[in-house]
Amino acid sequence: MEIFRKTKSLQIILEAFAHSNHALSVAELVKQFKEDMNKTTVYRILERLEKTGFLHSFTGKDGLRWVARCKDEYASNHTTNHPHFQCQECGKSECLTIDISIPPVPNHKVISANLLLIGQCEDCLY
Numbered sequence: 547m548e549i550f551r552k553t554k555s556l557q558i559i560l561e562a563f564a565h566s567n568h569a570l571s572v573a574e575l576v577k578q579f580k581e582d583m584n585k586t587t588v589y590r591i592l593e594r595l596e597k598t599g600f601l602h603s604f605t606g607k608d609g610l611r612w613v614a615r616c617k618d619e620y621a622s623n624h625t626t627n628h629p630h631f632q633c634q635e636c637g638k639s640e641c642l643t644i645d646i647s648i649p650p651v652p653n654h655k656v657i658s659a660n661l662l663l664i665g666q667c668e669d670c671l672y
Contacts, residue, residue: 555583559591563601569614569630569639571606604630604639607664612639629661635670 558579562570572592576585592613595601603613612630629646632639648659 555587556591558582563615569612572611604660606639607632614641627659631663633667633670634664635666638667
């Protein structure tokens with residue numbers, strides 16, 4: 547991880563991900579931390595954490611940006627080409643630990659891909 551100033555704002559956001567085992571909505575993070583920092587600070591910190599490989603982001607079913615902690619933090623072989631799941635009942639979003647491969651597309655260079663599966667999570671299914 548690149549060197550960050552150990553600001554209070556950075557610590558607050560890092561703690562949010564330390565206490566969560568699923569993806570967090572950027573809109574919810576902005577709302578949750580509005581007393582501690584402005585939305586520009588939240589976006590700037592999330593962007594820096596994503597650039598270092600600590601987080602990755604994806605677009606949910608509602609068009610909102612979600613961020614999740616990467617399992618292979620700071621690894622040089624880091625990839626975000628894995629599927630995500632969003633529950634249509636409770637809204638929880640999470641990374642799925644199944645492998646997918648993106649087939650080559652003739653005459654194109656694929657840089658990234660997003661696969662979002664929508665359904666019911668384990669808690670809402672029963």
